[in-house]
Amino acid sequence: MEIRSKEFKQRSVFAIHDANLQTALGRARYGFVGKRALQVAELPEFERLREEAKNTKNHILDNLDHYLERYEAAVTAAGGHVHWARDAEEARKIILDICKRVDAKTVTKGKSMVSEEIGLNEALIENGMEVVETDLGEYIIQLAHEPPSHIIAPAVHKTKDQVSDLFEAAHGGPRKTEVPDLVNEARLVLRDKYFKADVGITGGNFLVAETGSSIIVTNEGNGDLTQTLAKVHIVTSGIERVVPTLDDATLFLRLLARSATGQETETYTTISTGPRRAEDLDGPEEYHVVLVDNGRSKMLAGRFKEMLRCIRCGACMNHCPVYGAVGGHAYGWVYPGPMGSVLTPLIKGLDNAYDLPNACTLNGRCASVCPVKIPLPDLLRELRHMQHQQDITPVMQKRALKVWRYVATRPKLYHALEQVGARFLSAIAKNGSIRRLPLASGWTDVRDLPAPAGRTFLELWQGKRGQK
Amino acid sequence: MTAAANAREAILNSVRSALRRGPLDDARRAELDARRPQHTRPAQDEELVARFIRKFESRAGTTARVASRADVPAAVEAYRADKGLPARAAVGAALNDLAFASLETHHAPAGIDEAMAVSQALCGIAEPGSLMMASGPASPITHNFVPDDHIVVLDANAIVGHFEEAWDILRARPEGMPRATNIISGPSRTADVEQTIQLGAHGPRRVHVIIVG
DSSP states (O other), X not given: OOOOGGGHHHHHHHHHTOHHHHHHHHHHHHHHHHHHHHHHHTOTTHHHHHHXXXXXXXXXXXXXXXXXXXXXXXXXXXXXXXXXXXXXXXXHHHHHHHHHHTTOSEEEEOOOHHHHHTTHHHHHHHTTOEEEEOSHHHHHHHHTTOOOSSSSOTXXXXXXXXXXXXXXXXXXXXXXXXXXXXXXXXXXXHHHHHHHOSEEEEOOSEEETTTTEEEEEESSSHHHHHHHHSSEEEEEEEGGGEXXXXXXXXXXXXXXXXXXXXXXXXXXXXXXXXXXXXXXXXXXXEEEEEEEOTTHHHHTTSGGGGGGGOOOOOHHHHTOHHHHHHOSGGGOSSSOHHHHHHHHHHHHOGGGSTHHHHSOOOOOHHHHHOTTOOOHHHHHHHHHHHHHHTTOSOHHHHHHHHHHHHHHTOHHHHHHHHHHHHHHHHHHOBTTXXXXXXXXXXXXXXXXXXXXXXXXXXXXXHHHHHHO | OOHHHHHHHHHXXXXXXXXXXXXXXXXXXXXXXXXXXXXXXXXXXXXXXXXXXHHHHHTTOEEEEESSGGGHHHHHHHHHHHHTOOSEEEEOGGGTTSOOTTSEEEOSOOOTTOOEEEEXXXXXXXXXXXXXXXXXXXXXXXXXXXXXXXXXXXXXXXXXXXXXHHHHHHHHOTTOSOSEEEEEOSXXXXXXXXXXXXXXXXXXXXXXXXXXX
């Protein structure tokens, strides 16, 4: 997928004025946050599990090469094939080669963020294959020719009316307007595709070294039909998704559904181990896993190692005020919200995503809900630091910072300017708030600024001390 | 070296160089292989069958309980008649010992028009109230996902408390891991249109568990 993160500001403005998007985002915010909170309240062990999950992920990352090798050996022993891809291009080629070898005409897909990351759909379509996304949300956005706007709810930005329009155009009508009818229509259309599919591609929530299994969790069962009915099953997964044992996978499963959709468990947890066996009546004839690095191994080296703990639940974006205001498309690439603002610059380059680490208020909600305790605000701040060091901070901002430094390191000057500022702002305020502020209309056009008291904090403090 | 072997070595080396070390020595590897994690298991203070039923039904699954395995065909027939389904079902060979007198049955994989399937669960997990199914010739995986109605036979004494106990059941199987292990927690659902929960997205619209014993 082409990166458009440089357009973050323009896309944000567009998003804020998109009434449909704002309706959809408002609904999602309430749903995800509220449901997660209920689940967390019902599990007294939740905090302890977060701490264990963090420590377990750290252990895995410290020994990642060993667990990857063990995983590979176990997959092979079960009759499957492991392929290693250094980058997106290698991953696409591996998958294309498999599809071409089996003369694939129809490829069904379960939801896979890695496949978005490597731009897989475009490559398959260019090679003449029909690609069908089977997760309902992914199917909707595929019809709309849009990328996902959320990692677990890809069509969260679409209203029901928009879905009705898309389905009517794609399926030929009559137009359905109720959710059950819309879901049923997609069910019937996609059933044919599952049975027709030559290759089924899914993601992998966890790769289990103990058994050589890939695990996916879904609510719809689309991932299962995708990987069961096609002749070939291909799993795409990042190298960091390996876990040592089924018991380790359990630790993360207990956190994943609660953090993601606010469910105790998703409807289906599926553990796949190799291809169809000699005595089996159904299941795929081939089973392939494509392990994708694409910048991950380099992240292991420094501060951003912590980002590799991510289990892709989406809780950070559900709780992010910036994501909640502008939605996922503004971020311009595959991963939106706080986790995306860390991953995008690291995978696609700091200069390709300048605004993302800066589109953060450092309020800390994301870190407080992250099931593996990734200190997202710290990582975003670190990225800002790197931007400055690599000299890609915009000139105006650098000048402003220089002025700030000059003033802030001279206390007398600082206090004098503060006094002027406080009095000026107080003087232009009406009824306790400032409607318009010169040079800051970007701020005051959409909100009022509370008026300061007219005196600075230091003045008030000294006044208080004087009274004593 | 081939391109594939190159990529593999390059990734593993990149991991190691990022971790500032070479390959782990054999002693450390043996230590890692011997690791047996004991993660926190959420506390439970409920009888296992009662908890399983409560949790499974909380997600729109339905259950019935019968005294013995011989009662299963009658319970299946009662469900079928109640839902007005055709008298035909895909039945896993694991249920070969049962006589479904009122049903036309077959063991083959479920086809696109399959309305109903009856399967044997390997075990139940009380923690989330979920079924664990092991795919194989006696329990084709298509039976779990293709039909609109899925009936699952579960022995009451095969309900365990936590996931970890279910993994031990898998590890104890002489034939090893099933090709597919499906943990099923109710009917298929989606909330992808306006966060509205709708059952029967792609998998079964209804899942009915017959608990034996």
